[in-house]
Structures are given as C-alpha cells and as structure tokens.
Amino acid sequence: MEAFAYTDINAPLVERCRLGDRRAQAEIYKRYSKAMFNASLRITGDYAEAEDVLQESFLSAFRELHSYKGDSSFGSWLKRIVINKSINCLRNRRLQLVPLAEQHDGAAPEADTVGSLDGEELSWRADVVRRCVQELPDGYRVVLTLYLLEGYDHAEIAGILNITESTSKSQYSRARKKLLELARQHGL
DSSP: OOOOOOOOTTHHHHHHHHTTOHHHHHHHHHHHHHHHHHHHHHHHOOHHHHHHHHHHHHHHHHHTGGGOOSSSOHHHHHHHHHHHHHHHHHHHTTOOOOOTTOOOOOOOOOOOOGGGSOHHHHHHHHHHHHHHHHHSOHHHHHHHIIIIISOOOHHHHHHHHTSOHHHHHHHHHHHHHHHHHHHHHTTO
8 A cells, every 4th residue: 555645735835825925814814714703702601702713823823834734734733723723812811720629510412313414404403502602611611612613632732731631531521511511401
C-alpha cells in the first residue's frame, strides 16, 4: 500500500495570506468564519462574546501566520486558536467548574428511534437540546462541547483547561446527567 503525503487544499490561499494578500484573507474568513463562530458560541454560550472571539481569533491567526507550519490543516490550526480564545474568554468571566459535591442524578429517559420522528419533530428536539446545552454551567458546557462536538479526548481537554483528566471525565459525566435533566424539564 502506497503512503500519501497530506496536502492542505488551502495551502496556496494560506501562502497568499502570508504575503499580505487581503483578498486571500477575506476568502479564508469566508471559508471558516461560520464554523469557527459556532465552535466559539458552543463554548462561550454568548453570541456577542463568540463574535468578539471570532474577530480576535482571525486577527491573531493572520498576525501569527508565520508560526503555522502546515503539520495539520489550516482549519485545525485556526480552530485551536478559536477554542483557546473562547476558553480564555470564559476564564475572564471566572470559569468555575461545578463542585464535586453538586450531583445531578437521574435515569435516562427512554429514547425514541430517530427514524420514527418527522423532520419538524426532529428539528424541534435539536433546538431544545441546543438550548439545554446553553443552560449548562460553564464548566459542564465547555467539557461537553470539547468532548462531544469538537472531538477532543479527555487528556487533550485536561491540557487545554489545565485540569486533571479525571476532572474532565467527571465534569463530562455530570454534564450529561444535567443535560438529561434539563431535556426532561423541556419536554424531551
């Protein structure tokens, strides 16, 4: 089996950005801004803060483009900047992980199969889940978002948040329980 070298499809565009090409920067922004905004919003839980983080992240990325080595995709590199800035935003808001003494126990509700739901019902449920995630305490929401939605493992989350891996796992477990509790309260 022949091995293939990884090539970022945005490499020519990134190179133009390094040379100060404003059109290339606008194109990079156009390609990535929506996804990066959504990643920030899931972490910060605040629309205005997510917008600020997005702008700061792109400015920082363009300013520090010389440090991008191409070991991973440009999108991955940019997402790391966005996540770090989002977490710093929360730290500035005094991010507090929920104390170990606070427990949210409860059995999981019986799940419907997705195939039995019509499009409108599925859309409504997704919207309720999004709102429930936003209602989680910051510490829960950050760990849940990084693990489930951004694909980081607990060791990576521990490094990003400067916590232990076991703290990340327990915060994730508590976040799931709290999310189920909130979903039940909202009729799911």
